[in-house]
Amino acid sequence: MNEHTPSLRPALPMHLWSRAVAAETGINAASCYQCLRCTNSCPVSAFMDIKPHQVVRFVQLGQREKLLECSSVWVCLSCEMCSTYCPNEIDVAGLMNFVKNSVIASHKRPAEVEIALFHEIFLEVLHKYGRMNDLQLMQRFKLKTLFTGCRPSYAEVKKDMELARELFQRGRLKLAPERSRAAREIRSILERRHGRVISS
Amino acid sequence: MIQMAYYPGCALQSMSWDYRESLKQVAGALDLQLLEVEDWTCCGATAAHSLDERMAVMLPARNLAGAEALGLPLAVACPMCFKRLALTRKMLQEKRVDDPWRLKLDRNLLDLARFFASARMLEKIRAQVRRPLTALRVVCYYGCQVVRPPKITGTTDYENPRHLDRLVAAAGAAAVDWSYKATCCGASMGIPKKQIGLALVAKLLVAARAAGAQAIVVCCPLCQSNLDLLQPELREQQGWEWELPILYYTELLGVAFNLPSIEAGLAGHLVDPRGFIEAWAGEGVSGQ
Numbered sequence: 001m002n003e004h005t006p007s008l009r010p011a012l013p014m015h016l017w018s019r020a021v022a023a024e025t026g027i028n029a030a031s032c033y034q035c036l037r038c039t040n041s042c043p044v045s046a047f048m049d050i051k052p053h054q055v056v057r058f059v060q061l062g063q064r065e066k067l068l069e070c071s072s073v074w075v076c077l078s079c080e081m082c083s084t085y086c087p088n089e090i091d092v093a094g095l096m097n098f099v100k101n102s103v104i105a106s107h108k109r110p111a112e113v114e115i116a117l118f119h120e121i122f123l124e125v126l127h128k129y130g131r132m133n134d135l136q137l138m139q140r141f142k143l144k145t146l147f148t149g150c151r152p153s154y155a156e157v158k159k160d161m162e163l164a165r166e167l168f169q170r171g172r173l174k175l176a177p178e179r180s181r182a183a184r185e186i187r188s189i190l191e192r193r194h195g196r197v198i199s200s
Numbered sequence: 201m202i203q204m205a206y207y208p209g210c211a212l213q214s215m216s217w218d219y220r221e222s223l224k225q226v227a228g229a230l231d232l233q234l235l236e237v238e239d240w241t242c243c244g245a246t247a248a249h250s251l252d253e254r255m256a257v258m259l260p261a262r263n264l265a266g267a268e269a270l271g272l273p274l275a276v277a278c279p280m281c282f283k284r285l286a287l288t289r290k291m292l293q294e295k296r297v298d299d300p301w302r303l304k305l306d307r308n309l310l311d312l313a314r315f316f317a318s319a320r321m322l323e324k325i326r327a328q329v330r331r332p333l334t335a336l337r338v339v340c341y342y343g344c345q346v347v348r349p350p351k352i353t354g355t356t357d358y359e360n361p362r363h364l365d366r367l368v369a370a371a372g373a374a375a376v377d378w379s380y381k382a383t384c385c386g387a388s389m390g391i392p393k394k395q396i397g398l399a400l401v402a403k404l405l406v407a408a409r410a411a412g413a414q415a416i417v418v419c420c421p422l423c424q425s426n427l428d429l430l431q432p433e434l435r436e437q438q439g440w441e442w443e444l445p446i447l448y449y450t451e452l453l454g455v456a457f458n459l460p461s462i463e464a465g466l467a468g469h470l471v472d473p474r475g476f477i478e479a480w481a482g483e484g485v486s487g488q
Contacts, residue, residue: 026296043383043384043386043400044384044386044389044396044400047393047396075389075393075396077246077344077384077386077387077389078246078249078250078344078387079344079348079384079387080344080348080349081344081348081384083348083349084348084349084350084358091349093349097249097250097253098253100250100251101250101251101252101253104251104252105252112392112393114392114393115389115392115393116250116251117392118247118388118391118392119246119247119248119250119251120247120251122245122247122248123247123248123251126241126242126244126247126248130241130242131210131213131241131242132210132211132214132242132245133210133214134211134214134215135214138391141391141392156394159433163429163432166432166470167215167429170467170468170469170470171217171467171468172215172217172468173214173215174213174214174215174217177214178210178213178214180239180240180241180242181239182239182240182241182262183241185241185262186241186242186259186262189255189258189259189262190255192255192258193251193252193255194252194254194255195251195252197251
Protein backbone atom coordinates (compact mmCIF):
# COMPACT_ATOMS: atom_id res chain seq x y z
CA MET A 1 0.00 0.00 0.00
CA ASN A 2 1.47 3.35 -0.96
CA GLU A 3 0.97 6.72 0.67
CA HIS A 4 -1.94 7.58 -1.61
CA THR A 5 -4.17 4.63 -0.93
CA PRO A 6 -5.06 4.84 2.76
CA SER A 7 -7.32 7.82 2.21
CA LEU A 8 -9.59 5.67 0.09
CA ARG A 9 -10.23 3.14 2.81
CA PRO A 10 -13.31 3.74 4.89
CA ALA A 11 -12.32 5.27 8.24
CA LEU A 12 -15.65 4.35 9.80
CA PRO A 13 -17.89 1.59 8.57
CA MET A 14 -19.44 3.33 5.57
CA HIS A 15 -23.00 2.59 6.46
CA LEU A 16 -22.58 4.40 9.76
CA TRP A 17 -21.46 7.86 8.81
CA SER A 18 -22.88 8.36 5.34
CA ARG A 19 -26.26 7.11 6.57
CA ALA A 20 -26.06 9.36 9.58
CA VAL A 21 -25.39 12.29 7.23
CA ALA A 22 -28.37 11.26 5.07
CA ALA A 23 -30.61 10.96 8.09
CA GLU A 24 -29.58 14.35 9.44
CA THR A 25 -29.56 16.34 6.18
CA GLY A 26 -31.75 14.37 3.80
CA ILE A 27 -28.82 14.35 1.36
CA ASN A 28 -28.01 10.96 -0.09
CA ALA A 29 -24.33 10.97 -1.02
CA ALA A 30 -24.56 7.28 -1.96
CA SER A 31 -26.12 8.09 -5.33
CA CYS A 32 -22.96 9.85 -6.58
CA TYR A 33 -21.20 8.10 -9.48
CA GLN A 34 -18.34 10.63 -9.76
CA CYS A 35 -19.32 12.36 -13.01
CA LEU A 36 -17.48 15.50 -11.77
CA ARG A 37 -20.22 17.85 -12.87
CA CYS A 38 -20.12 19.55 -9.44
CA THR A 39 -16.39 20.18 -9.63
CA ASN A 40 -16.58 21.37 -13.23
CA SER A 41 -19.33 23.86 -12.44
CA CYS A 42 -17.71 25.16 -9.24
CA PRO A 43 -16.29 28.70 -9.62
CA VAL A 44 -13.76 28.16 -6.83
CA SER A 45 -12.68 24.53 -7.28
CA ALA A 46 -9.23 25.82 -8.27
CA PHE A 47 -8.85 27.19 -4.73
CA MET A 48 -9.91 23.94 -3.02
CA ASP A 49 -7.69 21.22 -1.55
CA ILE A 50 -10.39 18.54 -1.90
CA LYS A 51 -12.62 19.07 -4.94
CA PRO A 52 -16.44 18.97 -4.60
CA HIS A 53 -16.78 15.48 -6.14
CA GLN A 54 -14.13 14.26 -3.70
CA VAL A 55 -16.05 15.72 -0.79
CA VAL A 56 -19.03 13.59 -1.84
CA ARG A 57 -16.76 10.54 -2.21
CA PHE A 58 -15.29 11.06 1.24
CA VAL A 59 -18.79 11.20 2.69
CA GLN A 60 -19.56 7.87 0.98
CA LEU A 61 -16.38 6.41 2.45
CA GLY A 62 -17.05 7.67 5.94
CA GLN A 63 -13.90 9.83 5.97
CA ARG A 64 -15.28 12.24 8.50
CA GLU A 65 -11.97 13.38 9.99
CA LYS A 66 -10.51 14.14 6.58
CA LEU A 67 -13.48 16.36 5.76
CA LEU A 68 -13.40 18.16 9.09
CA GLU A 69 -9.80 19.13 8.34
CA CYS A 70 -10.21 20.25 4.72
CA SER A 71 -10.27 23.86 3.62
CA SER A 72 -12.66 23.33 0.65
CA VAL A 73 -15.82 23.52 2.66
CA TRP A 74 -14.83 26.98 3.92
CA VAL A 75 -13.84 28.17 0.45
CA CYS A 76 -17.28 27.10 -0.86
CA LEU A 77 -19.39 30.17 -1.71
CA SER A 78 -22.77 28.43 -1.43
CA CYS A 79 -23.44 29.57 -5.00
CA GLU A 80 -25.26 26.25 -5.50
CA MET A 81 -23.90 25.50 -8.98
CA CYS A 82 -22.99 21.96 -7.84
CA SER A 83 -26.38 21.28 -6.25
CA THR A 84 -28.19 22.68 -9.30
CA TYR A 85 -26.27 20.63 -11.86
CA CYS A 86 -25.88 17.29 -10.06
CA PRO A 87 -27.64 14.71 -12.27
CA ASN A 88 -28.45 12.64 -9.18
CA GLU A 89 -29.87 15.59 -7.27
CA ILE A 90 -27.28 15.46 -4.51
CA ASP A 91 -27.18 18.77 -2.65
CA VAL A 92 -23.39 19.03 -2.73
CA ALA A 93 -23.38 22.56 -1.29
CA GLY A 94 -25.58 21.23 1.49
CA LEU A 95 -22.98 18.55 2.25
CA MET A 96 -20.26 21.22 2.35
CA ASN A 97 -22.38 23.22 4.76
CA PHE A 98 -23.05 20.17 6.92
CA VAL A 99 -19.28 19.62 7.23
CA LYS A 100 -18.77 23.29 8.23
CA ASN A 101 -21.48 22.98 10.88
CA SER A 102 -19.83 19.75 12.12
CA VAL A 103 -16.43 21.44 12.49
CA ILE A 104 -17.97 24.12 14.69
CA ALA A 105 -20.18 21.74 16.69
CA SER A 106 -17.22 19.44 17.42
CA HIS A 107 -15.05 22.38 18.57
CA LYS A 108 -12.33 21.85 16.00
CA ARG A 109 -10.18 24.60 14.56
CA PRO A 110 -11.44 25.34 11.03
CA ALA A 111 -8.86 24.82 8.27
CA GLU A 112 -9.62 28.34 7.01
CA VAL A 113 -9.66 30.31 10.24
CA GLU A 114 -10.04 33.72 8.61
CA ILE A 115 -13.15 32.70 6.68
CA ALA A 116 -14.72 31.07 9.72
CA LEU A 117 -13.87 34.09 11.86
CA PHE A 118 -15.51 36.34 9.32
CA HIS A 119 -18.74 34.39 9.81
CA GLU A 120 -18.27 34.51 13.58
CA ILE A 121 -17.79 38.29 13.58
CA PHE A 122 -20.85 38.65 11.35
CA LEU A 123 -22.93 36.94 14.03
CA GLU A 124 -21.25 39.03 16.72
CA VAL A 125 -22.45 42.24 15.02
CA LEU A 126 -25.87 40.67 14.57
CA HIS A 127 -25.98 39.78 18.25
CA LYS A 128 -25.33 43.37 19.16
CA TYR A 129 -27.55 45.22 16.69
CA GLY A 130 -29.94 42.69 15.13
CA ARG A 131 -28.83 44.03 11.74
CA MET A 132 -25.58 44.06 9.82
CA ASN A 133 -23.38 47.11 9.47
CA ASP A 134 -20.48 47.06 7.01
CA LEU A 135 -18.19 49.32 9.01
CA GLN A 136 -18.69 47.38 12.25
CA LEU A 137 -18.12 44.09 10.44
CA MET A 138 -14.92 45.25 8.74
CA GLN A 139 -13.43 46.91 11.83
CA ARG A 140 -14.10 43.99 14.12
CA PHE A 141 -12.91 41.45 11.57
CA LYS A 142 -9.65 43.28 10.84
CA LEU A 143 -8.97 43.70 14.54
CA LYS A 144 -9.73 40.06 15.31
CA THR A 145 -7.48 38.68 12.58
CA LEU A 146 -4.57 40.75 13.92
CA PHE A 147 -4.58 38.45 16.92
CA THR A 148 -4.80 35.15 15.09
CA GLY A 149 -1.43 35.17 13.43
CA CYS A 150 -2.75 36.09 9.98
CA ARG A 151 -1.06 39.47 9.89
CA PRO A 152 -1.76 41.65 6.87
CA SER A 153 1.14 43.40 5.19
CA TYR A 154 1.58 47.17 5.40
CA ALA A 155 0.54 47.46 1.74
CA GLU A 156 -2.69 45.56 2.43
CA VAL A 157 -3.58 47.74 5.42
CA LYS A 158 -2.85 50.85 3.38
CA LYS A 159 -5.13 49.64 0.58
CA ASP A 160 -7.93 48.92 3.06
CA MET A 161 -7.58 52.39 4.58
CA GLU A 162 -7.65 54.05 1.18
CA LEU A 163 -10.79 52.17 0.20
CA ALA A 164 -12.42 53.03 3.53
CA ARG A 165 -11.59 56.72 3.03
CA GLU A 166 -12.96 56.67 -0.50
CA LEU A 167 -16.18 54.98 0.64
CA PHE A 168 -16.55 57.38 3.53
CA GLN A 169 -16.15 60.39 1.24
CA ARG A 170 -18.83 58.96 -1.02
CA GLY A 171 -21.25 58.41 1.82
CA ARG A 172 -21.14 54.63 1.56
CA LEU A 173 -19.98 53.96 5.13
CA LYS A 174 -22.54 54.55 7.80
CA LEU A 175 -20.85 55.45 11.07
CA ALA A 176 -23.83 54.93 13.37
CA PRO A 177 -24.97 51.30 13.14
CA GLU A 178 -28.69 50.75 12.79
CA ARG A 179 -30.27 48.75 15.57
CA SER A 180 -33.40 46.68 15.14
CA ARG A 181 -35.89 47.02 17.95
CA ALA A 182 -36.08 43.25 17.87
CA ALA A 183 -32.37 42.79 18.64
CA ARG A 184 -33.25 40.96 21.85
CA GLU A 185 -35.21 38.32 19.95
CA ILE A 186 -32.23 37.82 17.65
CA ARG A 187 -29.98 37.32 20.65
CA SER A 188 -32.16 34.53 21.99
CA ILE A 189 -32.01 32.83 18.57
CA LEU A 190 -28.23 33.25 18.26
CA GLU A 191 -27.67 31.91 21.74
CA ARG A 192 -29.13 28.57 20.65
CA ARG A 193 -26.04 28.02 18.51
CA HIS A 194 -23.97 24.87 18.77
CA GLY A 195 -20.30 25.69 19.25
CA ARG A 196 -18.08 28.63 18.41
CA VAL A 197 -15.22 29.20 15.98
CA ILE A 198 -12.02 28.02 17.63
CA SER A 199 -9.27 30.27 16.27
CA SER A 200 -6.18 29.26 18.20
CA MET B 201 -51.91 51.59 -6.35
CA ILE B 202 -50.26 48.27 -5.60
CA GLN B 203 -49.33 47.52 -1.98
CA MET B 204 -46.74 45.03 -0.85
CA ALA B 205 -44.88 44.14 2.32
CA TYR B 206 -41.21 45.00 1.87
CA TYR B 207 -38.03 43.54 3.34
CA PRO B 208 -35.02 45.73 2.45
CA GLY B 209 -32.22 43.74 4.11
CA CYS B 210 -29.20 45.17 5.92
CA ALA B 211 -27.12 46.05 2.86
CA LEU B 212 -29.73 48.58 1.73
CA GLN B 213 -29.60 50.26 5.12
CA SER B 214 -25.85 50.80 5.07
CA MET B 215 -23.37 50.42 2.17
CA SER B 216 -26.01 50.04 -0.56
CA TRP B 217 -28.29 52.93 0.29
CA ASP B 218 -28.12 53.93 -3.39
CA TYR B 219 -30.18 50.81 -4.20
CA ARG B 220 -32.66 51.66 -1.43
CA GLU B 221 -33.16 55.26 -2.53
CA SER B 222 -33.43 54.49 -6.24
CA LEU B 223 -35.89 51.70 -5.42
CA LYS B 224 -38.07 54.05 -3.37
CA GLN B 225 -38.10 56.67 -6.10
CA VAL B 226 -38.84 54.25 -8.92
CA ALA B 227 -41.55 52.51 -6.85
CA GLY B 228 -43.06 55.95 -6.17
CA ALA B 229 -43.10 56.80 -9.88
CA LEU B 230 -44.84 53.48 -10.59
CA ASP B 231 -47.47 53.91 -7.88
CA LEU B 232 -46.16 50.93 -5.94
CA GLN B 233 -46.38 51.22 -2.17
CA LEU B 234 -43.82 49.21 -0.22
CA LEU B 235 -44.65 48.77 3.47
CA GLU B 236 -41.54 47.91 5.43
CA VAL B 237 -41.84 44.86 7.70
CA GLU B 238 -41.82 46.18 11.23
CA ASP B 239 -38.70 45.55 13.31
CA TRP B 240 -37.19 43.36 10.64
CA THR B 241 -33.83 41.78 11.43
CA CYS B 242 -30.92 40.35 9.42
CA CYS B 243 -31.57 37.14 7.43
CA GLY B 244 -28.25 35.71 8.70
CA ALA B 245 -26.78 35.59 5.16
CA THR B 246 -24.00 33.06 4.53
CA ALA B 247 -22.48 33.44 7.99
CA ALA B 248 -25.36 32.05 10.03
CA HIS B 249 -25.93 28.88 7.99
CA SER B 250 -22.21 28.21 7.65
CA LEU B 251 -21.90 27.97 11.42
CA ASP B 252 -25.29 26.48 12.35
CA GLU B 253 -27.98 25.81 9.78
CA ARG B 254 -30.68 24.86 12.29
CA MET B 255 -30.25 28.13 14.13
CA ALA B 256 -29.90 30.06 10.87
CA VAL B 257 -33.41 29.34 9.58
CA MET B 258 -34.92 30.92 12.68
CA LEU B 259 -33.60 34.32 11.57
CA PRO B 260 -35.60 34.58 8.32
CA ALA B 261 -38.56 32.83 10.01
CA ARG B 262 -39.14 35.71 12.41
CA ASN B 263 -39.13 38.12 9.46
CA LEU B 264 -41.70 35.98 7.65
CA ALA B 265 -43.81 36.30 10.79
CA GLY B 266 -43.44 40.10 10.65
CA ALA B 267 -44.50 40.15 7.01
CA GLU B 268 -47.50 37.94 7.70
CA ALA B 269 -48.76 40.49 10.20
CA LEU B 270 -49.15 42.90 7.27
CA GLY B 271 -51.28 40.40 5.33
CA LEU B 272 -49.63 41.26 2.01
CA PRO B 273 -47.28 39.50 -0.40
CA LEU B 274 -43.67 40.02 0.67
CA ALA B 275 -41.29 41.67 -1.78
CA VAL B 276 -37.57 41.27 -1.11
CA ALA B 277 -34.98 43.67 -2.50
CA CYS B 278 -31.79 41.70 -1.80
CA PRO B 279 -31.22 38.34 -3.55
CA MET B 280 -29.32 36.89 -0.58
CA CYS B 281 -32.21 37.69 1.75
CA PHE B 282 -34.67 36.39 -0.86
CA LYS B 283 -32.91 33.03 -1.05
CA ARG B 284 -32.70 32.62 2.72
CA LEU B 285 -36.35 33.63 3.16
CA ALA B 286 -37.46 31.29 0.35
CA LEU B 287 -35.47 28.39 1.78
CA THR B 288 -36.89 28.96 5.26
CA ARG B 289 -40.41 29.25 3.89
CA LYS B 290 -40.01 25.91 2.12
CA MET B 291 -38.59 24.22 5.23
CA LEU B 292 -41.49 25.56 7.30
CA GLN B 293 -44.01 24.40 4.70
CA GLU B 294 -42.49 20.93 4.73
CA LYS B 295 -42.45 21.05 8.54
CA ARG B 296 -38.73 20.33 8.67
CA VAL B 297 -38.15 23.03 11.31
CA ASP B 298 -40.00 24.16 14.42
CA ASP B 299 -42.45 26.98 13.95
CA PRO B 300 -43.02 28.89 17.18
CA TRP B 301 -44.82 31.60 15.17
CA ARG B 302 -47.45 29.24 13.69
CA LEU B 303 -47.12 30.81 10.26
CA LYS B 304 -49.86 30.47 7.66
CA LEU B 305 -47.45 31.03 4.73
CA ASP B 306 -50.39 31.88 2.50
CA ARG B 307 -48.89 34.99 0.88
CA ASN B 308 -46.42 35.08 -1.97
CA LEU B 309 -42.74 35.74 -1.54
CA LEU B 310 -41.37 37.82 -4.42
CA ASP B 311 -37.99 38.78 -5.72
CA LEU B 312 -38.51 42.49 -6.33
CA ALA B 313 -36.58 42.71 -9.62
CA ARG B 314 -38.64 39.87 -11.07
CA PHE B 315 -41.81 41.58 -9.91
CA PHE B 316 -40.76 44.82 -11.64
CA ALA B 317 -40.34 42.80 -14.85
CA SER B 318 -43.88 41.36 -14.69
CA ALA B 319 -46.14 42.28 -17.63
CA ARG B 320 -48.27 44.85 -15.81
CA MET B 321 -45.27 46.58 -14.23
CA LEU B 322 -43.41 46.66 -17.55
CA GLU B 323 -46.36 48.45 -19.07
CA LYS B 324 -46.25 51.08 -16.31
CA ILE B 325 -42.47 51.39 -16.71
CA ARG B 326 -42.69 52.04 -20.45
CA ALA B 327 -45.21 54.78 -19.78
CA GLN B 328 -42.79 56.52 -17.38
CA VAL B 329 -39.72 56.57 -19.62
CA ARG B 330 -38.83 60.21 -20.38
CA ARG B 331 -35.27 59.69 -21.55
CA PRO B 332 -34.89 56.40 -23.46
CA LEU B 333 -31.29 55.22 -23.18
CA THR B 334 -31.09 54.24 -26.83
CA ALA B 335 -27.33 54.46 -27.18
CA LEU B 336 -26.59 52.22 -24.19
CA ARG B 337 -25.49 48.58 -24.42
CA VAL B 338 -25.32 46.64 -21.17
CA VAL B 339 -25.02 43.11 -19.87
CA CYS B 340 -27.40 41.99 -17.12
CA TYR B 341 -25.84 40.21 -14.20
CA TYR B 342 -28.15 38.24 -11.90
CA GLY B 343 -25.69 36.51 -9.60
CA CYS B 344 -26.51 33.25 -7.81
CA GLN B 345 -29.15 33.82 -5.24
CA VAL B 346 -32.25 34.80 -7.22
CA VAL B 347 -31.89 31.81 -9.53
CA ARG B 348 -30.23 28.97 -7.61
CA PRO B 349 -31.07 26.43 -6.46
CA PRO B 350 -34.21 26.35 -8.64
CA LYS B 351 -35.94 24.04 -6.15
CA ILE B 352 -35.88 26.89 -3.66
CA THR B 353 -36.17 29.97 -5.87
CA GLY B 354 -38.87 28.38 -8.02
CA THR B 355 -37.27 29.64 -11.23
CA THR B 356 -37.35 27.69 -14.46
CA ASP B 357 -35.02 30.03 -16.35
CA TYR B 358 -32.07 29.56 -14.00
CA GLU B 359 -29.62 29.01 -16.85
CA ASN B 360 -30.63 32.11 -18.75
CA PRO B 361 -32.72 34.48 -16.66
CA ARG B 362 -34.17 37.38 -18.65
CA HIS B 363 -36.14 39.62 -16.31
CA LEU B 364 -33.43 42.28 -15.98
CA ASP B 365 -32.97 42.17 -19.76
CA ARG B 366 -36.67 43.03 -20.11
CA LEU B 367 -36.30 45.98 -17.73
CA VAL B 368 -33.28 47.23 -19.66
CA ALA B 369 -35.24 47.00 -22.93
CA ALA B 370 -38.13 48.91 -21.33
CA ALA B 371 -35.66 51.71 -20.50
CA GLY B 372 -34.79 51.88 -24.20
CA ALA B 373 -31.32 50.34 -23.82
CA ALA B 374 -29.95 47.13 -25.36
CA ALA B 375 -29.16 44.11 -23.19
CA VAL B 376 -26.41 42.06 -24.84
CA ASP B 377 -26.19 38.29 -24.37
CA TRP B 378 -23.27 36.88 -22.42
CA SER B 379 -22.44 33.64 -20.65
CA TYR B 380 -21.95 34.91 -17.10
CA LYS B 381 -25.45 35.99 -16.09
CA ALA B 382 -25.56 33.71 -13.07
CA THR B 383 -21.87 33.09 -12.36
CA CYS B 384 -20.88 33.79 -8.75
CA CYS B 385 -19.12 37.12 -7.94
CA GLY B 386 -17.52 35.67 -4.81
CA ALA B 387 -20.01 37.18 -2.37
CA SER B 388 -18.29 38.20 0.86
CA MET B 389 -15.26 35.96 0.21
CA GLY B 390 -13.34 39.04 -0.97
CA ILE B 391 -13.00 40.16 2.65
CA PRO B 392 -11.38 37.11 4.28
CA LYS B 393 -9.78 35.83 1.01
CA LYS B 394 -9.16 38.75 -1.28
CA GLN B 395 -7.41 36.78 -4.04
CA ILE B 396 -10.56 34.69 -4.57
CA GLY B 397 -12.79 37.77 -4.74
CA LEU B 398 -10.44 39.50 -7.17
CA ALA B 399 -10.17 36.45 -9.45
CA LEU B 400 -13.92 35.99 -9.77
CA VAL B 401 -14.69 39.68 -10.27
CA ALA B 402 -11.92 40.05 -12.87
CA LYS B 403 -13.41 37.18 -14.90
CA LEU B 404 -16.84 38.86 -14.91
CA LEU B 405 -15.58 42.31 -15.84
CA VAL B 406 -13.43 40.99 -18.69
CA ALA B 407 -16.35 38.93 -20.03
CA ALA B 408 -18.73 41.91 -19.83
CA ARG B 409 -16.29 44.09 -21.72
CA ALA B 410 -15.71 41.38 -24.34
CA ALA B 411 -19.48 41.27 -24.88
CA GLY B 412 -19.33 44.97 -25.77
CA ALA B 413 -21.09 46.25 -22.65
CA GLN B 414 -20.75 49.87 -21.55
CA ALA B 415 -22.14 49.03 -18.11
CA ILE B 416 -23.34 46.08 -16.02
CA VAL B 417 -26.89 46.07 -14.66
CA VAL B 418 -27.35 44.18 -11.39
CA CYS B 419 -30.06 43.36 -8.84
CA CYS B 420 -27.87 42.37 -5.87
CA PRO B 421 -26.12 44.72 -3.42
CA LEU B 422 -23.31 42.25 -2.86
CA CYS B 423 -22.67 41.85 -6.59
CA GLN B 424 -22.77 45.63 -7.06
CA SER B 425 -20.28 46.23 -4.25
CA ASN B 426 -17.88 43.55 -5.47
CA LEU B 427 -17.95 44.60 -9.11
CA ASP B 428 -17.69 48.30 -8.30
CA LEU B 429 -15.37 48.46 -5.28
CA LEU B 430 -12.75 46.02 -6.55
CA GLN B 431 -12.31 47.82 -9.88
CA PRO B 432 -9.65 50.36 -8.76
CA GLU B 433 -7.46 47.56 -7.39
CA LEU B 434 -7.99 45.39 -10.47
CA ARG B 435 -7.19 48.27 -12.81
CA GLU B 436 -3.91 48.75 -11.02
CA GLN B 437 -3.13 45.03 -10.83
CA GLN B 438 -4.14 44.18 -14.43
CA GLY B 439 -3.14 47.43 -16.08
CA TRP B 440 -6.64 47.97 -17.47
CA GLU B 441 -7.29 51.35 -19.02
CA TRP B 442 -11.04 50.99 -18.88
CA GLU B 443 -13.74 50.84 -16.27
CA LEU B 444 -17.35 49.67 -16.23
CA PRO B 445 -20.10 51.42 -14.26
CA ILE B 446 -22.20 48.96 -12.23
CA LEU B 447 -25.84 50.03 -12.02
CA TYR B 448 -28.83 48.69 -10.14
CA TYR B 449 -31.83 48.10 -12.40
CA THR B 450 -33.61 50.71 -10.28
CA GLU B 451 -30.90 53.28 -11.03
CA LEU B 452 -31.14 52.57 -14.75
CA LEU B 453 -34.93 53.00 -14.59
CA GLY B 454 -34.53 56.17 -12.53
CA VAL B 455 -32.21 57.63 -15.16
CA ALA B 456 -34.64 56.66 -17.93
CA PHE B 457 -37.55 58.19 -15.96
CA ASN B 458 -35.37 61.29 -15.63
CA LEU B 459 -35.69 61.42 -11.86
CA PRO B 460 -33.06 63.98 -10.81
CA SER B 461 -32.77 62.52 -7.28
CA ILE B 462 -31.17 59.34 -8.69
CA GLU B 463 -27.87 61.17 -9.16
CA ALA B 464 -27.10 61.39 -5.42
CA GLY B 465 -26.86 57.61 -5.28
CA LEU B 466 -24.84 57.37 -8.49
CA ALA B 467 -22.29 59.72 -6.93
CA GLY B 468 -21.59 57.01 -4.33
CA HIS B 469 -20.28 54.55 -6.91
CA LEU B 470 -16.51 54.22 -7.22
CA VAL B 471 -16.94 54.03 -10.99
CA ASP B 472 -19.09 57.13 -11.26
CA PRO B 473 -21.69 56.70 -14.04
CA ARG B 474 -22.89 60.32 -14.05
CA GLY B 475 -20.51 61.47 -16.76
CA PHE B 476 -21.84 58.87 -19.20
CA ILE B 477 -25.57 59.52 -18.94
CA GLU B 478 -25.75 62.17 -21.67
CA ALA B 479 -24.02 59.81 -24.09
CA TRP B 480 -26.29 56.88 -23.13
CA ALA B 481 -29.42 58.87 -23.93
CA GLY B 482 -28.31 59.07 -27.55
CA GLU B 483 -28.77 61.93 -29.98
CA GLY B 484 -31.79 64.05 -30.46
CA VAL B 485 -33.35 63.28 -27.10
CA SER B 486 -33.67 66.17 -24.73
CA GLY B 487 -32.56 65.75 -21.14
CA GLN B 488 -35.56 67.43 -19.56
